[in-house]
Amino acid sequence: xxxxxxxxxxxxMVVCCLSLSGCGKKKGGKLVWLLPGDQQPDIAAVTEExxxxxxxxxxxxxxxxxxxxxxxxxxxxxxMASGYDFDLCFTGYVNPxxxxxxxxxxxxxxxxLEKEAPKLKEALPDYAWEVAKVNDKIYAVxxxxxxxxQESLIIFKDISxxxxxxxxxxxxxxxxxxxLEMVKNGxxxxxxxxxxxxxxxxxxxxxxxxxxxxxxxxxxxxxKEVELIWDTPEYQKGVKTLYDWYSKGYIRPDALAAGDDxxxxxxxxxxxxxxxxxxxxxxxxxxxxxRDLFFIKMQEPYLKKSNCLAAMTGISYNxxxxxAAIKLLELVNTDKELYNLICFxxxxxHYELNEEGKVKKIEDSGYNPNADxxxxxxxxxxxxxxxxxxxxxxxxxxxxxxxQSPILGFVLDTExxxxxxxxxxxxxxEYTRVIANGAKNPDEYMDEYRKKLETAGIYTIKDxxxxxxxxxxxxx
Amino acid sequence: xxxxxxxxTGLKKAEKKRQFILSFMFVIICAIILFPFLLLVSVSLSxxxxxxxxxxxxxxxxxxxxxxxYVFKNPTSILNAYKVTIFYSVVTMVLNTLVMALIAxxxxxxxxxxxxxxxxxxxxxxxxxxxxxxxxILNTQYLHLGDTMxxxxxxxxxxxxxxxxxxxxxQGIPNEIVESLRIDGASEYRIFFGTxxxxxxxxxxxxxxxxxxxxWNDWMTSMLYINDQKLISLQYLLQRIMLNVQxxxxxxxxGTSDMIDATQxxxxxxxxxxxxxxxxxxxxxxxFFQKYFTKGLTVGSVKG
Numbered sequence: 001x002x003x004x005x006x007x008x009x010x011x012x013m014v015v016c017c018l019s020l021s022g023c024g025k026k027k028g029g030k031l032v033w034l035l036p037g038d039q040q041p042d043i044a045a046v047t048e049e050x051x052x053x054x055x056x057x058x059x060x061x062x063x064x065x066x067x068x069x070x071x072x073x074x075x076x077x078x079x080m081a082s083g084y085d086f087d088l089c090f091t092g093y094v095n096p097x098x099x100x101x102x103x104x105x106x107x108x109x110x111x112x113l114e115k116e117a118p119k120l121k122e123a124l125p126d127y128a129w130e131v132a133k134v135n136d137k138i139y140a141v142x143x144x145x146x147x148x149x150q151e152s153l154i155i156f157k158d159i160s161x162x163x164x165x166x167x168x169x170x171x172x173x174x175x176x177x178x179x180l181e182m183v184k185n186g187x188x189x190x191x192x193x194x195x196x197x198x199x200x201x202x203x204x205x206x207x208x209x210x211x212x213x214x215x216x217x218x219x220x221x222x223x224k225e226v227e228l229i230w231d232t233p234e235y236q237k238g239v240k241t242l243y244d245w246y247s248k249g250y251i252r253p254d255a256l257a258a259g260d261d262x263x264x265x266x267x268x269x270x271x272x273x274x275x276x277x278x279x280x281x282x283x284x285x286x287x288x289x290x291r292d293l294f295f296i297k298m299q300e301p302y303l304k305k306s307n308c309l310a311a312m313t314g315i316s317y318n319x320x321x322x323x324a325a326i327k328l329l330e331l332v333n334t335d336k337e338l339y340n341l342i343c344f345x346x347x348x349x350h351y352e353l354n355e356e357g358k359v360k361k362i363e364d365s366g367y368n369p370n371a372d373x374x375x376x377x378x379x380x381x382x383x384x385x386x387x388x389x390x391x392x393x394x395x396x397x398x399x400x401x402x403x404q405s406p407i408l409g410f411v412l413d414t415e416x417x418x419x420x421x422x423x424x425x426x427x428x429x430e431y432t433r434v435i436a437n438g439a440k441n442p443d444e445y446m447d448e449y450r451k452k453l454e455t456a457g458i459y460t461i462k463d464x465x466x467x468x469x470x471x472x473x474x475x476x
Numbered sequence: 477x478x479x480x481x482x483x484x485t486g487l488k489k490a491e492k493k494r495q496f497i498l499s500f501m502f503v504i505i506c507a508i509i510l511f512p513f514l515l516l517v518s519v520s521l522s523x524x525x526x527x528x529x530x531x532x533x534x535x536x537x538x539x540x541x542x543x544x545x546y547v548f549k550n551p552t553s554i555l556n557a558y559k560v561t562i563f564y565s566v567v568t569m570v571l572n573t574l575v576m577a578l579i580a581x582x583x584x585x586x587x588x589x590x591x592x593x594x595x596x597x598x599x600x601x602x603x604x605x606x607x608x609x610x611x612x613i614l615n616t617q618y619l620h621l622g623d624t625m626x627x628x629x630x631x632x633x634x635x636x637x638x639x640x641x642x643x644x645x646x647q648g649i650p651n652e653i654v655e656s657l658r659i660d661g662a663s664e665y666r667i668f669f670g671t672x673x674x675x676x677x678x679x680x681x682x683x684x685x686x687x688x689x690x691x692w693n694d695w696m697t698s699m700l701y702i703n704d705q706k707l708i709s710l711q712y713l714l715q716r717i718m719l720n721v722q723x724x725x726x727x728x729x730x731g732t733s734d735m736i737d738a739t740q741x742x743x744x745x746x747x748x749x750x751x752x753x754x755x756x757x758x759x760x761x762x763x764f765f766q767k768y769f770t771k772g773l774t775v776g777s778v779k780g
Contacts, residue, residue: 039705070719071699078700082613094723189529262724263743267528 031062031325033088034079035374036072036095042366046345053338058327064342069094080105080317087319088329090374091140092311098134098411106139106314112326113138120330123377127404131308134411140314141329145378146395147308148402149276151198151205151299154285157292159183159190159271170296173202174241176272180250183271192250194261194270195242199436202274203238204229205299209405212412213424213458215465219302221406224473226466228458230450239446242438255437265289279394283386301402305410311373332376339380343372358383410472417464420457427452513755520544520748527744543749553705553713554753561692561710564628569688572633573680579634580642581668586651595643602636612700627701628691628709638683645679646672710754717747 040046043064051061065086067075076095079086080103091097091106100106113121120141121129128142153176155167163186165179180192208216214229229235245251252269265273266289275285277295285293313332315325332339344351344359345367352360359382361368372381379392388394414421431449434440515532523538530537547554582588583595606614615631616622649672657667673680698712699719708716 039703065703067703068699068716068719070716070723075700078609078612081609082616084616263524264528267525269528 029060029321031060031087031321031328032065032085033062034065034067034076034086035090036069037066037369037371037374038068039066040345040367040369042345042350045349046341046367049346050338050341053335053341054328054331057331057335058324060321060324060328062328076100076105077103083318085318086316087321087325088313088315090311091314092143092309097132097140097309097312097314100314101134101139102415104317107317107319107322108137108139109141109315109322109326110136110138112315112322116323117326117330119334120326123330123334125400127303127399127408128308130409131305132312133409140312141333141376142308143311143313143373143376143378144333144396145311145373146276146278147399148301148303149278149281149307150297150301151202152275152277152281153296153298154273154275154289154293155296156268156271156273156289157294158268159187162186167294167296173238173298177245180245180272181248184249187271190269190271191252192271193245194265194273195245195251195255195436195438198274199432200229200235200238200242202298203234203241204232205302207234208232209302209304209407211407211410211465211469212414213421213461214428214453215458215462217407217469219403219405224469226462226469228462230446230453236442239435239438239442242435243440243442244438246438251437251439256433256439262288266291279398280387280391301398302405303399303402303408304405305408313376329376333380334377336380339372339376340382342375343369343381353382354385356389358385358387360385407469407472410469412465412468417457417461420460423456424453424458424461427456516748517752520745520752522745524743524745540745543743543745544753546746547749547753554710554750556706557708557710557713557754558757560625560628560707564625564709565688565691568629568633568691569684571629572635572638572687573684576634576639576683577642577673577676577680578668580639581646581672583639584643584646585654595640598636598639615701622701623704623707625707628694628697635687638686642676642679642683645676649675714750714754717750 047062047064054060054062072090072094073096076089076091078084079089080100089095089100089106091100097106124142124144128144128147129138132138132140132142153170160167160179163179163182165182167179170176170179176193183190183192204216207219208227208229209219210216210229211226215226216229216232217223217226242251246253246255261270264270268291273289273293275281275295277297282293282295313329315322315329319325332342344361345365347353350362350365350367352362354360361384369375372378379396381392383389383391427449431445434445435442511534515534518534518536519527519532520543521539521541522533522536523540524542526538579598583591585591588594605611611631615627619630621627621630653671653675654667657671662670693711695709695711695715698707698709699715702708702712
């Protein structure tokens with residue numbers, strides 16, 4: 001009897017909670033736009049200016065809400081699952097696009113684009129819309145920026161000037177070895193090479209594109225068969241070379257324990273580094289590392305889906321006013337005045353334009369998001385002081401001229417192989433750093449690694465991906 | 477201790493030896509615990525470049541207070557987080573314990589009808605939870621606790637295990653005390669606040685400490701519910717740095733690291749200085765707390 005009563009009480013609680021629903025809705029007609037990053041102290045003043053423009057042109061106001069970048073993915077998961085009231089959100093390298101689409105967090109805007117925002121549809125090149133498609137539907141607007149960065153070696157000049165080495169001979173990674181040896185012998189306490197960032201990628205990237213979990217496909221489109229990265233001769237060569245370099249002391253011996261190494265780079269602990277090249281990358285990296293440097297491009301420009309999905313803006317599945325939201329997106333992506341206001345703040349207060357028409361930021365002005373790619377089409381942004389005049393034209397040109405991935409429009413449905421993917425990720429996680437730094441002899445662990453991968457279900461993943469790829473090509 | 481006394485019994489000598497071994501062990505354990513913390517302090521007082529090149533050292537090789545200068549250049553965020561965390565930790569500590577004691581006491585009284593049912597009702601809720609997302613929905617959309625101080629205080633106010641802990645202890649207080657108080661004409665409130673609470677000091681101190689530490693170390697709440705920079709908690713201030721560093725490493729492998737401004741991340745020494753700034757005052761307060769805590773426990777055990 002008592003149990004019955006307590007169950008009844010418990011039930012009553014649930015009912016009470018449910019019946020409370022429906023209260024507490026939106027404030028005003030503002031569009032809420034969620035972004036990763038730090039809240040800018042002077043955001044109110046900027047928002048006021050922004051709203052003047054948006055109110056006049058499309059009759060709505062907008063409110064920017066920033067969430068800590070590190071917490072953004074987690075928070076957005078909650079926001080989308082709980083139906084939190086927001087209208088637009090950043091999706092990309094945090095809050096990944098495909099996950100957001102799968103969780104029904106974003107609205108299908110395919111028709112909306114045609115109807116409400118034809119200018120926006122036109123403003124972006126075809127490939128951008130192609131990559132944004134999931135099952136032939138578009139859920140977010142890509143923020144145009146560099147889409148085909150070329151993985152490159154960075155050579156720090158303060159060290160390379162001391163040695164007589166012709167860097168134009170470096171075509172393959174192995175060609176760099178003589179230089180690494182010179183640095184090793186000539187410098188004290190400086191490590192010639194840092195592989196943490198990309199590991200074996202430098203060996204495989206020109207030939208293979210990773211689809212998921214180490215299942216790859218040839219980039220030249222010559223075959224429709226997928227392969228395992230571990231089977232490719234390029235990968236095996238890379239692993240060997242890295243181990244060789246580690247044994248010879250070209251890679252820091254404590255690489256396995258080292259964390260974020262930005263500070264080590266700035267302090268000058270490495271003679272070489274790696275970065276993605278794009279127009280203007282030299283200046284950007286010089287500023288980042290505070291050292292003089294130059295690039296050796298190791299990758300041909302290659303346009304693949306994951307690069308294009310790094311920064312986008314989507315409309316919430318629960319958005320009450322999608323027409324206004326898409327119009328706002330259109331305006332941000334096409335109206336230079338509005339876009340630059342969002343990127344840099346108010347002229348004279350947060351930045352100044354110099355005689356060349358380039359932005360000089362005012363220090364401690366209270367508004368400096370420092371991330372134009374977060375908001376929209378980067379090619380509309382003012383140039384910063386020190387950036388080349390034709391930076392955006394060059395970037396756009398690079399995007400267009402890059403070799404396109406043969407599976408640019410392909411989206412892997414991970415649902416049937418979810419468990420296997422996370423198992424393989426767990427196994428690979430154990431080895432990533434060891435491999436990337438060549439910290440152990442591959443002959444000793446490779447068999448064990450592959451056995452673990454097999455148990456984790458790598459072949460199930462491969463078969464499923466092959467099936468979906470075949471389907472994709474048959475449809476084409 | 478004089479020579480005479482030492483000689484008097486061999487037993488005392490053995491005791492002394494045992495004491496010595498014990499003390500020695502504890503000294504080692506203390507050193508093990510203390511070492512990382514000293515390292516933390518040392519790194520925070522070192523020169524950044526030296527740390528990067530030569531690694532950590534227990535005594536700073538190149539002394540520098542730059543990290544602290546950086547941390548306290550804009551001290552509002554740390555001070556503010558302190559205020560927030562201290563406020564809600566203390567409030568929840570008192571409030572939660574009071575509410576839980578108010579539940580536990582009646583449940584311990586035999587004359588309360590249906591107390592088994594009520595206990596079961598409490599117990600029943602521990603078997604399952606609503607899950608993260610439904611909890612989030614409830615807190616933000618129905619209770620509107622998001623971005624308010626209440627989010628730290630109200631949810632999880634009653635911990636059923638602590639209620640049972642309190643009940644078990646209060647049950648151990650002889651019922652005759654309550655009866656005699658009643659005969660003397662004391663009201664229920666008087667009995668509860670005047671006698672039961674003082675008699676339950678040890679368990680109350682324990683529950684208070686648990687609640688306090690739980691709240692003090694909590695960073696999830698800030699991460700999930702707080703947007704307002706003025707309301708973030710101390711632990712999240714630290715956790716945020718870790719989250720950002722983690723994200724940077726992930727995106728380095730994914731090749732999107734250009735999207736994170738790594739130079740905005742605090743340097744190694746600044747991270748350590750922040751850790752010291754955050755842990756320091758709490759460390760100073762803790763011994764006082766602990767003193768009362770152990771006192772409470774021993775008093776209880778003698779009486780109890």
